Amino acid sequence: MRILYLHQYFTLPTESGGTRSYEFARRWQAHGHEVTIITSNSNLPSEYQKIRRPVRTVLAGLPVAIIPTHYTQKMSYPQRMGAFLLFALAASREALRQRADVIYASSTPLTIAIPGILARTLRRIPLVMEIRDL
Numbered sequence: 802m803r804i805l806y807l808h809q810y811f812t813l814p815t816e817s818g819g820t821r822s823y824e825f826a827r828r829w830q831a832h833g834h835e836v837t838i839i840t841s842n843s844n845l846p847s848e849y850q851k852i853r854r855p856v857r858t859v860l861a862g863l864p865v866a867i868i869p870t871h872y873t874q875k876m877s878y879p880q881r882m883g884a885f886l887l888f889a890l891a892a893s894r895e896a897l898r899q900r901a902d903v904i905y906a907s908s909t910p911l912t913i914a915i916p917g918i919l920a921r922t923l924r925r926i927p928l929v930m931e932i933r934d935l
Contacts, residue, residue, distance in 0.1 A: 803835045805901035805920070807913050809870070809888055811840035813861050818844045822907055826863050837899055838863055839892050839916070841870035855895060866895045889915035896920040907931040 806826055812818035826836040842849040849856065849867055856867045868891045872884040893916040896904070904926055906917035914930055921928035 802903060803901045804829055805896060805899050805904045806836055806838045807892060807906040807917055809841045809910060809913055810844050811838050812844040816844055816846065836863060838865045839895050840865060840867060841888055842867050843870060843872055855891060868892055885910045885912040892916040893919045897923060901926055904928045907933060909934050
């Protein structure tokens, strides 16, 4: 099965942060599934922090589409919402380019649902939405 995994803050074990998405993806891969991640560059190694255009690469054995996203906790509320929405739009574009049998979208932020719902609706692919923090 081809799984499209949407998580704005995907983190590798070599970086600081939660690796739940990485662990899920690796386990699905170990069971024979093809997993592609769509994420921002926020929690990735430093060489991806300055990218200006989306990049497709392989990180730790996983195909990853990286969307450049400027975000800090010091941003105002409108700036943060803008960053979330810009990521959602770019991730939607990338999600529509991917071939998948199922979409798995993991929040936070809740705007990760936007590319999931759009791809589900336009491509008629099942969507699983994981709400991790309300």
